[in-house]
Amino acid sequence: MSEQRQRDWEQRYHAGQTAWDRGAASPALEHWLDAGLVPRGRVLVPGCGHGHEVAELVRAGCHITAVDIAAQPVIRLTGQLTELGLHANVVQADLLHWQPAEPFDAVYEQTCLCALDPGHWAEYERCLRDWLLPGGRLLALFMQTGRAGGPPFDCPLPDMRALFDEVNWLWPTEPPLEVPHPNGLVEMGYALSRR
Numbered sequence: 001m002s003e004q005r006q007r008d009w010e011q012r013y014h015a016g017q018t019a020w021d022r023g024a025a026s027p028a029l030e031h032w033l034d035a036g037l038v039p040r041g042r043v044l045v046p047g048c049g050h051g052h053e054v055a056e057l058v059r060a061g062c063h064i065t066a067v068d069i070a071a072q073p074v075i076r077l078t079g080q081l082t083e084l085g086l087h088a089n090v091v092q093a094d095l096l097h098w099q100p101a102e103p104f105d106a107v108y109e110q111t112c113l114c115a116l117d118p119g120h121w122a123e124y125e126r127c128l129r130d131w132l133l134p135g136g137r138l139l140a141l142f143m144q145t146g147r148a149g150g151p152p153f154d155c156p157l158p159d160m161r162a163l164f165d166e167v168n169w170l171w172p173t174e175p176p177l178e179v180p181h182p183n184g185l186v187e188m189g190y191a192l193s194r195r
């Protein structure tokens, strides 16, 4: 685990600088569940934060592994799931130095990419590919900030098309979900598949 990376995120949680946190599950999840796009198998939630989507995914019948670099959200999410009588595998780890025991049927990628320095995006895309089974689904919410710097780093759609290239990823033909965030930013949602 990069100690500096961990310290930075830990510090944001301790300072309450969590503008990304909706306080509830994203409407994108409900949409994808209703559309039958979430496989009821092994699902990874990278950069889960407080993980409002995790309980919903467990209730929907998914077997969840949720990962975050910071201890605070991991401890809080673990406690909340216990109170709810739900089970998920909640892990504190740096995703750039983490390997699951088995691959996943799906990844629910809610603004973890935009939390990583773009210098690590190619490495992270490679990880996502390795973590998913062939044909596995990547439910991705790409943050649109329209400005330089971060986190959150802007994830322009042409850059996402280049990062998740057609050789390795199948893009949906349907238009993307446009998911406004209470913090004023917008996320664009796509259900990709790993080839």
Ligand SMILES: C[S@@+](CC[C@H](N)C(=O)[O-])C[C@H]1O[C@@H](n2cnc3c(N)ncnc32)[C@H](O)[C@@H]1O
Pocket (backbone or CB within 6 Å): 005, 009, 020, 021, 022, 046, 047, 048, 049, 050, 051, 067, 068, 069, 070, 073, 093, 094, 095, 096, 110, 111, 112, 114, 115, 116, 152
């Ligand atoms: C923008 S927040 C999104 C949190 C959550 N998905 C949500 O939408 O509320 C990004 C999250 O990724 C975590 N994170 C950042 N870098 C990470 C890394 N290298 N490995 C694991 N988690 C990381 C942060 O601690 C933070 O909780």
